[in-house]
Amino acid sequence: MTQLMTNTSYLQRLLPSASDSSPGPLWLQARREEARQQWLRAGLPKNTDEQWRFTDLSPLAETVFSSTAAALAAAPSSDGRLPGIEAAELVLVNGKFHHQASRLPPAPVKIALLSQAAAAELKIFEDLLGTQARPTHHGLSALNTANFSDVVLVEVPAGITVAAPLNLIVHAVGAQPFAAYPRILLKIGANSSVTVVLSFAGPDNLAYLTNSLVETYVGVGSRVELVKIQREGTAASHIGSDYVHLDRDVTFQSLSLNQGGLLVRNNVTVTLAGPGSQATLNGLSMTAGRQHVDNHTMLDHAREHCASHELYKSLLAGRSSGTFTGKILVRPGSQKTDAKQTSKAVLLSSQATMNSQPQLEIYADDVKCTHGSTNGPLDDEQLFYLRARGLAYNQARAMLTSAFAADVLARVWQPALRTMLEDLVVTELHRLEREEF
Amino acid sequence: MPILEIKDLQAGIAGRQILRGVNLTIAPGEVHAIMGPNGSGKSTLAQVLAGRDTYVVTGGSVRLNGQDLLDMSPEERACAGLFLAFQYPVEIPGVSTSYFLKAALNAVRKYHGQPELDAMDFLKLMKQKMKLLDMDTSFLSRAVNEGFSGGEKKRNEILQMAVLDPKLAILDETDSGLDIDALRIVAGGVNSLRGPDRGILLVTHYQRLLNYIVPDYVHVLRDGQIIKSGDKNLALELEARGYGWLEEPVAVH
Numbered sequence: 001m002t003q004l005m006t007n008t009s010y011l012q013r014l015l016p017s018a019s020d021s022s023p024g025p026l027w028l029q030a031r032r033e034e035a036r037q038q039w040l041r042a043g044l045p046k047n048t049d050e051q052w053r054f055t056d057l058s059p060l061a062e063t064v065f066s067s068t069a070a071a072l073a074a075a076p077s078s079d080g081r082l083p084g085i086e087a088a089e090l091v092l093v094n095g096k097f098h099h100q101a102s103r104l105p106p107a108p109v110k111i112a113l114l115s116q117a118a119a120a121e122l123k124i125f126e127d128l129l130g131t132q133a134r135p136t137h138h139g140l141s142a143l144n145t146a147n148f149s150d151v152v153l154v155e156v157p158a159g160i161t162v163a164a165p166l167n168l169i170v171h172a173v174g175a176q177p178f179a180a181y182p183r184i185l186l187k188i189g190a191n192s193s194v195t196v197v198l199s200f201a202g203p204d205n206l207a208y209l210t211n212s213l214v215e216t217y218v219g220v221g222s223r224v225e226l227v228k229i230q231r232e233g234t235a236a237s238h239i240g241s242d243y244v245h246l247d248r249d250v251t252f253q254s255l256s257l258n259q260g261g262l263l264v265r266n267n268v269t270v271t272l273a274g275p276g277s278q279a280t281l282n283g284l285s286m287t288a289g290r291q292h293v294d295n296h297t298m299l300d301h302a303r304e305h306c307a308s309h310e311l312y313k314s315l316l317a318g319r320s321s322g323t324f325t326g327k328i329l330v331r332p333g334s335q336k337t338d339a340k341q342t343s344k345a346v347l348l349s350s351q352a353t354m355n356s357q358p359q360l361e362i363y364a365d366d367v368k369c370t371h372g373s374t375n376g377p378l379d380d381e382q383l384f385y386l387r388a389r390g391l392a393y394n395q396a397r398a399m400l401t402s403a404f405a406a407d408v409l410a411r412v413w414q415p416a417l418r419t420m421l422e423d424l425v426v427t428e429l430h431r432l433e434r435e436e437f
Numbered sequence: 438m439p440i441l442e443i444k445d446l447q448a449g450i451a452g453r454q455i456l457r458g459v460n461l462t463i464a465p466g467e468v469h470a471i472m473g474p475n476g477s478g479k480s481t482l483a484q485v486l487a488g489r490d491t492y493v494v495t496g497g498s499v500r501l502n503g504q505d506l507l508d509m510s511p512e513e514r515a516c517a518g519l520f521l522a523f524q525y526p527v528e529i530p531g532v533s534t535s536y537f538l539k540a541a542l543n544a545v546r547k548y549h550g551q552p553e554l555d556a557m558d559f560l561k562l563m564k565q566k567m568k569l570l571d572m573d574t575s576f577l578s579r580a581v582n583e584g585f586s587g588g589e590k591k592r593n594e595i596l597q598m599a600v601l602d603p604k605l606a607i608l609d610e611t612d613s614g615l616d617i618d619a620l621r622i623v624a625g626g627v628n629s630l631r632g633p634d635r636g637i638l639l640v641t642h643y644q645r646l647l648n649y650i651v652p653d654y655v656h657v658l659r660d661g662q663i664i665k666s667g668d669k670n671l672a673l674e675l676e677a678r679g680y681g682w683l684e685e686p687v688a689v690h
């Protein structure tokens with residue numbers, strides 16, 4: 001592995017050739033160039049980096065990814081839809097917006113594309129694009145900025161409640177190994193309320209890469225729920241970086257539901273930039289085979305009187321592995337911070353593994369920070385109790401695994417979405433049950 | 438044919454023998470009580486009968502209505518009519534009592550080729566059984582045993598027994614921790630199960646339970662063997678004199 005990582009030929013290979021993209025406005029050219037340089041300097045994160053200890057990205061350096069241009073015209077499948085839910089659907093195919101396949105949300109929610117932006121919209125892109133995802137964060141963020149083919153902006157103006165969820169369907173389409181760089185901006189005005197779903201889907205048995213980057217800005221007093229449903233193909237790599245910036249008195253909740261992909265890393269960075277805000281981060285991963293899912297969260301308590309609450313759960317079958325890293329930074333002056341972090345994993349096979357690590361950096365004295373993690377097999381006594389009442393072994397296990405997932409799903413705000421996710425999880429748990437234990 | 442026939446049962450955990458040749462036969466209609474000092478193997482016997490695989494059976498045989506019990510999985514035993522009321526019922530967060538009980542009842546019904554109960558009929562049955570045990574139906578929506586008091590957990594065991602309607606009920610210290618009113622109610626639940634084609638095995642430390650559920654036989658288990666058997670008067674004698682006067686193991690029953 002070390003050998004591969006010192007071979008740097010992949011660095012250029014993963015960058016677009018000069019002719020690939022239109023140059024765009026000057027500020028964009030400058031940001032892209034900065035990102036190129038950062039990528040060439042940093043490259044793929046290595047295991048020697050504390051933040052990437054448990055996730056080996058070297059397969060990405062080995063794969064030759066083809067261009068995705070040919071696939072853009074392809075009509076996407078129905079994967080990523082939310083069955084039984086009336087949702088606006090914004091379809092991205094390999095990072096490009098697909099008009100025909102999309103169902104636009106009703107006004108006043110606005111959709112804009114960087115490639116076709118009018119002057120007023122261009123200003124929003126210029127103000128927001130990349131201001132959270134600084135190229136210095138890690139090489140993969142920079143790689144997205146250097147490569148994205150377009151940026152989709154969803155703008156929810158101030159003071160409105162969007163009743164139905166907004167579903168951004170992020171499709172990966174191709175026949176050869178390819179790399180896609182979806183890039184999304186969510187701008188939620190003050191005192192608004194919305195649920196945004198990000199549904200990732202792609203072909204099975206193909207070693208493609210989705211390297212997505214979503215930057216979210218939430219205005220004063222808003223309520224925002226962000227649900228990510230990651231169902232990439234069975235051989236896919238998924239690097240998802242979500243940056244969320246919260247103004248004051250915001251209630252923010254996220255759910256990261258992971259069931260697809262072979263090599264998955266979710267970076268979630270939430271900045272509590274105004275006082276009185278609350279961030280609840282939930283996660284549920286269900287893995288089998290040789291899947292690896294790494295959830296890496298960073299809560300930046302930049303202001304006082306904010307609360308963060310993290311609950312990440314994993315169900316691991318086969319030889320799959322999981323990682324949870326919960327970084328909490330309490331900056332000087334962020335008094336009355338209340339941060340709670342919990343990671344729980346059920347190992348459904350003796351060969352599944354889980355690593356959890358809290359990383360606390362606290363520079364204020366009047367704060368409450370707690371963390372805890374438990375990893376282990378299903379409870380033998382519970383299993384026996386259910387079987388002693390007549391439930392078959394598999395039925396008893398399914399009952400316990402759904403119970404394990406239940407509290408994470410129960411937190412989802414939208415009732416219809418919650419029910420749909422519960423169904424999805426039950427189906428998924430059957431997949432895990434079929435796995436060798 | 439006996440309901441339960443245990444012959445020379447030997448069992449233990451990794452390298453340690455706990456049951457050292459237990460013999461016990463329960464004929465249809467009979468109620469047996471097992472008493473004995475702490476650690477003598479009473480719960481081990483109950484768990485082995487229910488199929489707990491933490492314990493390794495190293496010898497002997499057990500038949501339930503003529504069927505080889507030791508060959509069956511825990512769920513098969515339950516479906517075939519064996520019920521164990523646990524000494525320490527486990528809490529199962531995230532699983533509601535009604536969901537669990539409905540699944541259990543339907544599993545047993547399916548085993549016997551009966552159709553599943555729908556939600557309405559199930560609720561009707563539950564209401565009836567819960568009334569019998571003076572339980573509030575609000576328990577149905579709570580997670581199995583989660584946050585239940587000691588007495589509520591025991592009552593929940595008896596509720597499950599009443600709903601599943603077993604052929605052989607094994608009650609492991611279901612009376613421990615019950616106040617006198619609860620004891621009366623629980624005993625009522627057990628007595629209503631008594632019948633000509635059923636058997637009941639009570640594990641208890643206290644004679645007072647046997648005032649309410651009068652046993653046909655009382656056995657004393659010590660060091661993994663039944664060292665004495667008698668009728669209900671044996672329990673009174675044990676209450677008065679303790680276990681010290683009982684000497685060497687003797688062949689029984």
Ligand SMILES: Nc1ncnc2c1ncn2[C@@H]1O[C@H](COP(=O)(O)OP(=O)(O)OP(=O)(O)O)[C@@H](O)[C@H]1O
Nearest residue numbers: 450455473474475476477478479480481482491524
């Ligand atoms: N899983 C286990 N691991 C280790 N030892 C065990 C286990 N189960 C039972 N034992 C031991 O076997 C012996 C019998 O235990 P058991 O629980 O059957 O006793 P008991 O008669 O039910 O006692 P009590 O009256 O206290 O309930 C005890 O010495 C106990 O410590």
Ligand SMILES: [Mg+2]
Nearest residue numbers: 479480481524
């Ligand atoms: Mg006991």
